[in-house]
Amino acid sequence: xxxxxxxxxxxxxxxxxxxxxxxxxxxxxxxxxxxxxxxxxxxxxxxxxxxxxxxxxxxxxxxxxxxxxxxxxxxxxxxxxxxxxxxxxxxxxxxxxxxxxxxxxxxxxxxxxxxxxxxxxxxxxxxxxxxxxxxxxxxxxxxxxxxxxxxxxxxxxxxxxxxxxxxxxxxxxxxxxxxxxxxxxxxxxxxxxxxxxxxxxxxxxxxxxxxxxxxxxxxxxxxxxxxxxxxxxxxxxxxxxxxxxxxxxxxxxxxxxxxxxxxxxxxxxxxxxxxxxxxxxxxxxxxxxxxxxxxxxxxxxxxxxxxxxxxxxxxxxxxxxxxxxxxxxxxxxxxxxxxxxxxxxxxxxxxxxxxxxxxxxxxxxxxxxxxxxxxxxxxxxxxxx
Amino acid sequence: xxxxxxxxxxxxxxxxxxxxxxxxxxxxxxxxxxxxxxxxxxxxxxxxxxxxxxxxxxxxxxxxxxxxxxxxxxxxxxxxxxxxxxxxxxxxxxxxxxxxxxxxxxxxxxxxxxxxxxxxxxxxxxxxxxxxxxxxxxxxxxxxxxxxxxxxxxxxxxxxxxxxxxxxxxxxxxxxxxxxxxxxxxxxxxxxxxxxxxxxxxxxxxxxxxxxxxxxxxxxxxxxxxxxxxxxxxxxxxxxxxxxxxxxxxxxxxxxxxxxxxxxxxxxxxxxxxxxxxxxxxxxxxxxxxxxxxxxxxxxxxxxxxxxxxxxxxxxxxxxxxxxxxxxxxxxxxxxxxxxxxxxxxxxxxxxxxxxxxxxxxxxxxxxxxxxxxxxxxxxxxxxxxxxxxxxxxxxxxxxxxxxxxxxxxxxxxxxxxxxxxxxxxxxxxxxxxxxxxxxxxxxxxxxxxxxxxxxxxxxxxxxxxxxxxxxxxxxxxxxxxxxxxxxxxxxxxxxxxxxxxxxxxxxxxxxxxxxxxxxxxxxxxxxxxxxxxxxxxxx
Numbered sequence: 001x002x003x004x005x006x007x008x009x010x011x012x013x014x015x016x017x018x019x020x021x022x023x024x025x026x027x028x029x030x031x032x033x034x035x036x037x038x039x040x041x042x043x044x045x046x047x048x049x050x051x052x053x054x055x056x057x058x059x060x061x062x063x064x065x066x067x068x069x070x071x072x073x074x075x076x077x078x079x080x081x082x083x084x085x086x087x088x089x090x091x092x093x094x095x096x097x098x099x100x101x102x103x104x105x106x107x108x109x110x111x112x113x114x115x116x117x118x119x120x121x122x123x124x125x126x127x128x129x130x131x132x133x134x135x136x137x138x139x140x141x142x143x144x145x146x147x148x149x150x151x152x153x154x155x156x157x158x159x160x161x162x163x164x165x166x167x168x169x170x171x172x173x174x175x176x177x178x179x180x181x182x183x184x185x186x187x188x189x190x191x192x193x194x195x196x197x198x199x200x201x202x203x204x205x206x207x208x209x210x211x212x213x214x215x216x217x218x219x220x221x222x223x224x225x226x227x228x229x230x231x232x233x234x235x236x237x238x239x240x241x242x243x244x245x246x247x248x249x250x251x252x253x254x255x256x257x258x259x260x261x262x263x264x265x266x267x268x269x270x271x272x273x274x275x276x277x278x279x280x281x282x283x284x285x286x287x288x289x290x291x292x293x294x295x296x297x298x299x300x301x302x303x304x305x306x307x308x309x310x311x312x313x314x315x316x317x318x319x320x321x322x323x324x325x326x327x328x329x330x331x332x333x334x335x336x337x338x339x340x341x342x343x344x345x346x347x348x349x350x351x352x353x354x355x356x357x358x359x360x361x362x363x364x365x366x367x368x369x370x371x372x373x374x375x376x377x378x379x380x381x382x383x384x385x
Numbered sequence: 386x387x388x389x390x391x392x393x394x395x396x397x398x399x400x401x402x403x404x405x406x407x408x409x410x411x412x413x414x415x416x417x418x419x420x421x422x423x424x425x426x427x428x429x430x431x432x433x434x435x436x437x438x439x440x441x442x443x444x445x446x447x448x449x450x451x452x453x454x455x456x457x458x459x460x461x462x463x464x465x466x467x468x469x470x471x472x473x474x475x476x477x478x479x480x481x482x483x484x485x486x487x488x489x490x491x492x493x494x495x496x497x498x499x500x501x502x503x504x505x506x507x508x509x510x511x512x513x514x515x516x517x518x519x520x521x522x523x524x525x526x527x528x529x530x531x532x533x534x535x536x537x538x539x540x541x542x543x544x545x546x547x548x549x550x551x552x553x554x555x556x557x558x559x560x561x562x563x564x565x566x567x568x569x570x571x572x573x574x575x576x577x578x579x580x581x582x583x584x585x586x587x588x589x590x591x592x593x594x595x596x597x598x599x600x601x602x603x604x605x606x607x608x609x610x611x612x613x614x615x616x617x618x619x620x621x622x623x624x625x626x627x628x629x630x631x632x633x634x635x636x637x638x639x640x641x642x643x644x645x646x647x648x649x650x651x652x653x654x655x656x657x658x659x660x661x662x663x664x665x666x667x668x669x670x671x672x673x674x675x676x677x678x679x680x681x682x683x684x685x686x687x688x689x690x691x692x693x694x695x696x697x698x699x700x701x702x703x704x705x706x707x708x709x710x711x712x713x714x715x716x717x718x719x720x721x722x723x724x725x726x727x728x729x730x731x732x733x734x735x736x737x738x739x740x741x742x743x744x745x746x747x748x749x750x751x752x753x754x755x756x757x758x759x760x761x762x763x764x765x766x767x768x769x770x771x772x773x774x775x776x777x778x779x780x781x782x783x784x785x786x787x788x789x790x791x792x793x794x795x796x797x798x799x800x801x802x803x804x805x806x807x808x809x810x811x812x813x814x815x816x817x818x819x820x821x822x823x824x825x826x827x828x829x830x831x832x833x834x835x836x837x838x839x840x841x842x843x844x845x846x847x848x849x850x851x852x853x854x855x856x857x858x859x860x861x862x863x864x865x866x867x868x869x870x871x872x873x874x875x876x877x878x879x880x881x882x883x884x885x886x887x888x889x890x891x892x893x894x895x896x897x898x899x900x901x902x903x904x905x906x907x908x909x910x911x912x913x914x915x916x917x918x919x920x921x922x923x924x925x
Contacts, residue, residue, distance in 0.1 A: 052826075075826070075831075076826040077830055077831055082827060083823065085820040089821045089824045093842045093843050102825065146828070
């Protein structure tokens with residue numbers, strides 16, 4: 001049975017539209033993530049699901065129960081949806097135990113609170129007050145408090161944003177593990193792609209009030225639908241390519257195309273298989289050598305810097321049509337000095353992003369879809385486990 | 386809401402139903418739909434009540450008719466009153482701004498010795514009501530009166546209204562702006578003039594507004610100094626009972642002046658906002674006074690002894706001198722009890738009325754919330770005499786049985802001090818972390834439950850402080866008390882006034898002393914809240 005289902009959701013702040021037709025499906029037991037730049041409407045989406053903000057039109061259902069259809073809405077307190085805001089928002093006048101037990105009927109409090117304290121690893125701190133806890137502990141209490149009444153869905157609104165980098169990494173791994181252990185269905189909202197990639201089973205990339213693409217972290221990283229999604233998830237080299245017969249021919253070489261990911265593309269927007277397009281190559285797909293070989297392309301080192309685990313190298317190419325002026329590569333070994341010549345080979349598969357325009361002689365019954373129309377067509381689907 | 390209101394568990398798989406059968410409690414007695422609508426309604430009612438004085442004054446003035454209004458307003462008296470009021474307001478405001486800024490700069494940004502002590506001493510004149518200031522000067526130096534006397538007394542008693550906000554701004558703002566100015570080759574004086582002064586501009590504008598509003602509404606001090614302003618003229622016209630229309634017309638002009646000032650201030654204060662303020666700011670190192678240290682010390686000593694020393698000396702002098710002529714202490718005790726009774730009742734009502742308004746604008750910024758905030762802000766500008774007169778008119782016209790009855794005095798205090806209560810309640814709501822109410826609802830608690838389990842427990846200490854502050858401030862109110870006090874009721878202020886007008890300075894002293902003592906805690910609270918508990922440079 002499906003968990004949360006959102007179709008055609010529109011919402012607005014005063015008269016400014018914020019959500020413009022969001023479609024999202026989160027199955028029971030999945031950890032989903034809504035990823036998007038600030039201002040894209042992801043927090044508003046979460047608040048509509050939680051019941052703090054009303055929809056203009058569209059439908060939000062949880063386990064078949066209609067929560068909001070733009071006319072009638074279930075009040076937040078009857079939705080059985082837990083909510084962890086960015087700063088935790090613990091009740092400052094209650095102890096940790098009082099916080100966790102807030103949503104429980106009196107009779108069950110003691111037992112369940114103990115259980116939740118154990119779950120988040122804070123046993124023995126039940127009598128503390130929120131101000132006596134560290135930031136990470138406060139977020140754990142907020143999580144325990146939200147999980148205590150066994151919500152059907154848990155919403156996390158950038159819950160790690162206020163923590164420092166090391167704690168953030170540690171806590172998000174721990175929270176993901178806790179949620180899986182509790183068998184919870186959860187939606188995390190974040191603008192941090194690292195957080196999204198390591199937390200979620202499914203990521204929905206959100207842009208300007210719509211879901212641009214939904215898929216597994218791997219699929220999103222390697223098979224984004226367009227250049228925007230590609231660049232949002234990590235650095236990207238975008239090359240013009242001629243695409244035919246399952247191969248992409250670029251100015252830097254020829255590569256096989258990525259096999260289609262069935263879920264990431266709607267059938268209506270199936271691109272033409274032949275024509276001119278753009279392909280994505282992640283920096284790791286560029287291999288650098290100091291000696292020329294077969295299929296190598298000469299480049300110069302523009303600048304490079306050491307990042308601890310590897311080097312990031314910016315490469316200048318000879319001005320040629322279809323080749324960006326700069327390429328980015330990550331290498332494990334130190335690159336030569338700036339200005340030195342290098343030779344690039346492409347590895348892996350090329351993924352076409354954006355529309356593929358059929359070659360000129362082809363008739364024109366299929367116009368290139370405008371980006372906006374394409375986005376809407378991507379009925380985003382979160383398929384998980 | 387019909388289908389959605391049903392208990393949610395119906396369509397659930399057996400597992401979930403088994404898991405949490407009673408977590409989402411059964412329906413409450415009060416329909417939820419009522420609660421979200423009740424708050425805006427309550428806010429509208431409160432704001433209408435608070436803004437009503439202006440309407441009543443206008444209605445009353447309208448009774449006169451246009452021709453008579455023209456005749457009344459064309460009198461030479463009006464021109465005199467306007468000149469008196471405006472020229473005094475201008476001179477005193479400029480003086481208070483200069484004194485307040487200089488004192489704040491010395492105390493906050495230089496190495497003046499004993500800065501904490503001076504901060505308290507320079508803020509304390511606020512604890513002495515203006516009419517007690519007037520009484521102190523007039524009773525000690527009979528030659529202090531008229532225009533120059535009014536300038537002296539009002540400047541020395543009102544400069545703390547500028548001093549406090551400016552000191553707070555200077556204490557909080559980041560030193561880097563001044564340092565950058567110095568590094569760009571500007572001297573200390575240029576930096577003071579071109580950087581520090583503009584940065585304190587919003588505080589200066591706010592303080593200047595308060596000073597001029599006080600001046601418009603003040604009655605007691607001017608009556609004592611025999612200086613005629615709008616407020617004293619209105620009072621006289623009302624007491625002589627010539628005609629209510631004339632008094633209300635004058636009141637309307639006074640209200641218009643006050644609203645004009647508020648509008649001017651809104652323009653002036655907009656520029657020069659601080660970009661960085663609060664905890665992140667780094668305090669600068671104090672400016673060394675060097676050879677100017679002794680003159681600076683002498684200056685603050687002179688200011689403190691004029692503004693605080695004179696009233697304290699006068700009170701001490703008359704308490705000792707007049708002890709033989711004073712009535713038995715029982716009458717003082719009785720007056721104090723009566724005063725506190727009225728003031729506390731009004732404080733509880735004002736605070737209770739402020740809660741929904743503060744809560745509503747804290748939760749969301751709708752048009753109603755903004756309108757409520759603006760209306761409350763505007764009523765702060767209404768002179769006490771205008772509020773009191775409007776209540777008298779209301780009672781005479783629509784509620785005759787209430788005329789000269791206790792509820793009217795309470796109503797007057799509530800209307801007058803509602804803005805004060807609102808500020809205090811808002812300050813305590815600001816301590817509530819954002820989002821706790823929503824989280825509580827997501828945990829299955831109804832809006833009313835959230836209010837009583839989360840919001841109210843969090844603001845109760847703040848509400849207590851708000852009530853105390855309003856009560857103590859109302860205890861020292863004179864103008865509205867004189868107009869609204871039920872016949873035969875003796876409060877501290879009315880007794881003080883009765884003795885003073887009879888030139889029985891010794892008999893008046895104990896009442897004045899008691900009012901000053903009662904004003905000290907609110908002033909300390911105000912100082913604390915404005916300045917913060919301690920200087921950032923003193924925290925480790």
